[in-house]
Amino acid sequence: MTPARDYSLIGPERDRAIAIGLASAEWYHTDVPRKVMKGLMRRNDGPATRDTILWLGLLLLTGIGGIATWGTWWAVPFFLVYGVLYGSACDSRWHECGHGTAFKTQSKNDWVYALASFMVLRNPVAWRWSHARHHTDTIIVGRDPEITVMRPPDIARKALAFVGIPDAFVHFGVLVRQAISGPNAEEADYIPESEVPKVMFWARLFVGLHLVALLLALLTWSILPLMLIGGPRIYGTWHMVLVGLLQHGGLAEDVLDHRLNSRTVYMNPVSRWLYWNMNYHVEHHMFPMVPYHALPALHELIKDDLPPANPSIPHAYAEMIAAVLRQRTEPGYFARRALPPGAKPYVEAFHTETSLPEAS
Amino acid sequence: MSEWVDVCAIGEIEEEDVIRFDHVGRTFAVYRDEDGTPFCTDGLCTHEQVHLADGLVLDDEIECPKHNGRFNYKTGAALRTPACVALTTYPARIAEGRIQVQV
Numbered sequence: 255m256t257p258a259r260d261y262s263l264i265g266p267e268r269d270r271a272i273a274i275g276l277a278s279a280e281w282y283h284t285d286v287p288r289k290v291m292k293g294l295m296r297r298n299d300g301p302a303t304r305d306t307i308l309w310l311g312l313l314l315l316t317g318i319g320g321i322a323t324w325g326t327w328w329a330v331p332f333f334l335v336y337g338v339l340y341g342s343a344c345d346s347r348w349h350e351c352g353h354g355t356a357f358k359t360q361s362k363n364d365w366v367y368a369l370a371s372f373m374v375l376r377n378p379v380a381w382r383w384s385h386a387r388h389h390t391d392t393i394i395v396g397r398d399p400e401i402t403v404m405r406p407p408d409i410a411r412k413a414l415a416f417v418g419i420p421d422a423f424v425h426f427g428v429l430v431r432q433a434i435s436g437p438n439a440e441e442a443d444y445i446p447e448s449e450v451p452k453v454m455f456w457a458r459l460f461v462g463l464h465l466v467a468l469l470l471a472l473l474t475w476s477i478l479p480l481m482l483i484g485g486p487r488i489y490g491t492w493h494m495v496l497v498g499l500l501q502h503g504g505l506a507e508d509v510l511d512h513r514l515n516s517r518t519v520y521m522n523p524v525s526r527w528l529y530w531n532m533n534y535h536v537e538h539h540m541f542p543m544v545p546y547h548a549l550p551a552l553h554e555l556i557k558d559d560l561p562p563a564n565p566s567i568p569h570a571y572a573e574m575i576a577a578v579l580r581q582r583t584e585p586g587y588f589a590r591r592a593l594p595p596g597a598k599p600y601v602e603a604f605h606t607e608t609s610l611p612e613a614s
Numbered sequence: 615m616s617e618w619v620d621v622c623a624i625g626e627i628e629e630e631d632v633i634r635f636d637h638v639g640r641t642f643a644v645y646r647d648e649d650g651t652p653f654c655t656d657g658l659c660t661h662e663q664v665h666l667a668d669g670l671v672l673d674d675e676i677e678c679p680k681h682n683g684r685f686n687y688k689t690g691a692a693l694r695t696p697a698c699v700a701l702t703t704y705p706a707r708i709a710e711g712r713i714q715v716q717v
Contacts, residue, residue, distance in 0.1 A: 278662055292631070295670045354682045354694060358672075386681040386696045390662055446698060543670055543679050 258585055259395050259507075261404050263440045267396030271508070276394045282511040282601045283540055284559040286552075291541070294548045294555075297358035301547040302350070305527070306366060309347070313339050317482055324478055333481055337490020338528065341418070344373035345494040346530035346546075352382055355545040356530070372460055374494075375425035375487055377432055379452040380445055387444040389542055393507050393515040399444060403503040405585035407578045415495045418488035425487075426464065432457035493528055497521070500570045501535045504577030506588045511601040512539040514590065518553065518563040519570040536560050559598060561591035618707070618714040627652070627713065632676060632687075634667035637717060643667050644706065644715060645687050647674065652706040653687050654715040660685075660692065660699035 260267045271277045286294075313336060320332035350356035351367035371378035384399045391397035403412065415421050431438070436450045445453060467483035477485070497519075506514040516536045526533060534549040537556065544552050557563070564570035577589040593600065621635050627646045634657060635642045641657035643666040655676075657665050664680040671677075676687045683697030690701040705716040 292670070297670075297672065354677075354684075360694070382695060386661070389681055448698065449695075541679075543677060543682060 258406055259404075261395055261401055263396060263399055263443045265396060268443075269396070271391070271394050271396045276391070276508055276510070277397050278390055279510050281392075281540075282513070282598070284556040284598070286541070286555065290555065291544075294541070294552050295543045295545075296548075297355065297545060298547070299358045299362065301545075302356040302362070302366075305530070306347075306362075309339060309343060320481065321478065324476075333489070336482075337486040338493050339490070340373050340486035341488070341490030342493035343528045344370040345498065346528065346532055348374050348376060348381075349385070349532065350530050350546050352378075352385055353542055355543060368456075371456070372463065373487065375422060375429060375460070375484075377429060377453055377460070378456050379449055380432065380437060380441055383445045383449065384441075389539065392512065392539055393502050393505070393509075395507050399440065401507075402499060402501070403578060405507070405581045406583075407581055409578065409582070412495075412499065416492045418491045422484075422487040422491065426461075426484075429457045429461050433461045493525070496567070497525060497529050497533065500564075500567070500574060501532070504574040504581070504589045506590065509601065512536050513560055513593070514588075514600055517570060517574075518560065519567060520563050520565050521567060525567070558594055558596060561593055616716050618709070618716050621652075621654075621706075621713045621715055624650075624652075624708055624711055624713055630671045630673075632667050632669065632671050634665055635715070640717065641665065642704070642715065642717060643676065643687070644713060645671060645676065646713075647671075647688070652708060652713045652715075654704040654706040654717065655685070655687050655690055655701040659683060659697060660701060661696045666701075 316332045316336035316339065320329050320336055323329040323332060347366050348370035351363040351370060354360060354363045356366065357363045368378055371381065388398050388400040393401055395401070432453055436454050437445050464484050467479045470479040471477055500517050500519055502515055502517065505517060509515055513536055516539045518536045519533045521529070521533045530546040531549040532538060532546070534553045537544070537549050537552045541552060564573060573589050577587065580587045619637055621644050622633070627633050627644060629646050629650050630648050632643050632645045635644045643655050643657045645653045647653065655666070657667060659666055659678040659680070661678065661681060661683050664678055666676050666678060668679040669677050671687070674686050674688050675684045675693060677684050678697060681696050682694070683692070684694035685692055685697055685701045687701070688703070690703040692698050692700050707714050
């Protein structure tokens, strides 16, 4: 049995990753002609402006509906929708605008990024650096601060994450700590010293705004303010977790080929809209400059060099759960998918585990 | 002062695009803006060792292909995190239909 690993960014696994060349390494990319890639990378304000108007409009409508019907059962459907728009769709908006690819106009990316960071309870400065590291060292143990499913997996905690427990409270606790004392030692591994004042500013602003909502709830002796602010990160976060776990869950660690550690899943149109096409996750990691609205075209272009996409969310869960259950006793195990004929072979340098039978 | 070094024929770099140019053990990014004027910077992003020639030219900016950091390739200024340190820029010109850089 493989022993449990140390996922800290300041422990021996970091030193190991650096020593064996896994840190800041060269990654495999499917060949795409420069002219074609330029077309895919092209920025456009149109799709994100349309989607953001729709997103904020629906938030406003369902929020007003929830307030107007508060105290009756009619409020339930309003808050079911409001909660997902706030507590789940925020993640993809945070992600795409953090990359700066959603809008052509950078100020639009920055505004939506700040709003979505508030909703998802992430410090916009700290997480920008965290996510840059995630892309440099994707699922490299000791280097990547965004490994969601560690080994051996804590399955109960992952199940509770669907209702924001304890994740929402942990994230808020991180904001409180950053508001008081700034980045801790692990965060300092990827956040430059010059960014610390900004980290503290945003943490204080976000904590303060949530405390205002809490104060309003106490003054009115009603949870309505918390149903509108902060609360959706608990009762509406399920879709973010549902699709987010599939990004890398049950796949390889310590490899330099995103086809081994990331997963592309075909999803229904509603989930894809909420998720801004991040179901094309292999494609996103290989080419992070391609905006979300061009990922389906990128997928069509390179899919013959990738493992077949999981045809549905349930299919992907079957694959992931089988691997994660096995990782309880074999932490070195991961789901390895067969490549189609003609695809370039996997970059084999840093993984040795065996494959998982195809999920049915 | 360094000598002018031949890079390529002018038509080998499209307007609003960038190519990689390696010279005596160093690597550079050579650009043409929307008017066709050439520019040259160090080739690697100052944040991580990623070549900017795989990035996207947007007006006067080059976006790093790995982390979406941005620089003004005409001045070298870092414009968007995680890029914080400016790029070194080098003179570039067109002479007899060819792009040359002084590196």
